[in-house]
Amino acid sequence: NTNWDQMTGVARVLGWTPLAAPYTVGMDVAEGQAWTVPLKLAITALTIGGLLWWWSRSLESAMVGAASSGRARAEQAPTGGAVEALIPRFARWLPRDRYGALVARELRYWWRDARRRASLITVGVAGVFVPVMVNISGGAMNPEAQQFDASPIVLSFSMIFVGALASINLVNQFGFDGSAYAAHVIAGVPGMVELRARVVAYATQVAPLLVLISIVIGFAIREPSWIGIASGSLVAAFGTGLAISLFISILGAYALPESSNPFAVPSGAGMARSLLSFVAVAGACALSVPMLIGSVLLSDMWRWLALPVGLAYGVGAVMLGTYLAGDLLDRRKLDLLQTVSSQR
Numbered sequence: 001n002t003n004w005d006q007m008t009g010v011a012r013v014l015g016w017t018p019l020a021a022p023y024t025v026g027m028d029v030a031e032g033q034a035w036t037v038p039l040k041l042a043i044t045a046l047t048i049g050g051l052l053w054w055w056s057r058s059l060e061s062a063m064v065g066a067a068s069s070g071r072a073r074a075e076q077a078p079t080g081g082a083v084e085a086l087i088p089r090f091a092r093w094l095p096r097d098r099y100g101a102l103v104a105r106e107l108r109y110w111w112r113d114a115r116r117r118a119s120l121i122t123v124g125v126a127g128v129f130v131p132v133m134v135n136i137s138g139g140a141m142n143p144e145a146q147q148f149d150a151s152p153i154v155l156s157f158s159m160i161f162v163g164a165l166a167s168i169n170l171v172n173q174f175g176f177d178g179s180a181y182a183a184h185v186i187a188g189v190p191g192m193v194e195l196r197a198r199v200v201a202y203a204t205q206v207a208p209l210l211v212l213i214s215i216v217i218g219f220a221i222r223e224p225s226w227i228g229i230a231s232g233s234l235v236a237a238f239g240t241g242l243a244i245s246l247f248i249s250i251l252g253a254y255a256l257p258e259s260s261n262p263f264a265v266p267s268g269a270g271m272a273r274s275l276l277s278f279v280a281v282a283g284a285c286a287l288s289v290p291m292l293i294g295s296v297l298l299s300d301m302w303r304w305l306a307l308p309v310g311l312a313y314g315v316g317a318v319m320l321g322t323y324l325a326g327d328l329l330d331r332r333k334l335d336l337l338q339t340v341s342s343q344r
Contacts, residue, residue: 013220016040018047091204099193106201113176115256119169123206126165127213131158131230152229152302155221156295159233162213163314164284166206167241168277173198173249175256179341185333192326195246199318203242210234228303232310233291239314241284243321250329252276255340287317 015024021040028036087094087104094100110116134154174181184194214234218227291310294302329336 016043018043098189099197102189102194102197103201103204106198107204109176110201110205116169116176120205120209123166123169124209124213127162127209128216130165131155131162131213131217134158134161152226152295153292155217155223155226156229156233156292156306159214159217159230160237160285160288160291161281163210163234163237163239163288164241164281166210167238167245167284168280170198170202170242170245171248171276171280172253172256173245174253174336174340177340178255179337181337181340185337190326191329191333192322194329195322195326199242199246199322203238206238210238225303228307229295232306232308233288233295234310235307235314236291236310236317237284237288237314239317240287241280243317243325244283244287245280246321246325247328248276248280250325250332250336253336253339288313 011020014020015028022044025037025040028034028040086101086108087096088107091104091107094103110120134157177184211231214227214231217230218224290313291306294306294309298305
């Protein structure tokens, strides 16, 4: 039988988020916690205000090609010329060379392309709810102490799945470019530089989210000392998943239709898309088994070793993947361009 008391902690945490804050006000008043009402209403108001501000700032750029009769916003010209204008403000650390330009391009595309933004949102939602549900269902409830007993093995497994899921957004990375990839072919961009820039740009967007997920999950299951286990497993699976996705993006690429719909795929490609994603997730989970073995064999010591081991394992997998897949990309550039341009 399901013990719904396990959900109490999760429900109370969600009650302080914009997702549930306005809906728990009545229950708080009924429980005699009227002091929470103004705080939760403030959270709701700030969320709505933030969304309206973001909507007003992004609406004009989202309406690509639409004529505007309003007053154009004056923008200050960048002091460094076109190169500085390309690089986002938060990425000033990028070198001013071919590699830096590729990373800056990808950083901007991940926020401006509706299909890419949708995939980032999916990572955030699944990254929080999947491990919470898995750990709650896989843990045990101590009736005498009225507390939830989590398992480091279940935690490691759930975070491996989240890391693998976060990596599959690069499975068809060249499909997003379509015929625009011809510019890279003509410029003679080396395959390893191309892939390394794409991985760094994507990781820059996702890494802060993964760190936040690890911290939230650690506190959600009431085991903050296990944040290292969660982070190490997450990084290891994310790195191995990226390495696998690089090969799939070259060997299994397919063209995407000209549409801003994040779910739009060419006719008959839905099964192929699901299969490629499944292969990437399954491969990343399989290659991350050493993190599970560490959780089983090393016990308490693994709390301190999981993060450095997982970081080295994931980064090493990405470096090896970009080196090997880069050589493959150099040999298949023209075939890849023809494949991703067939629907354009």
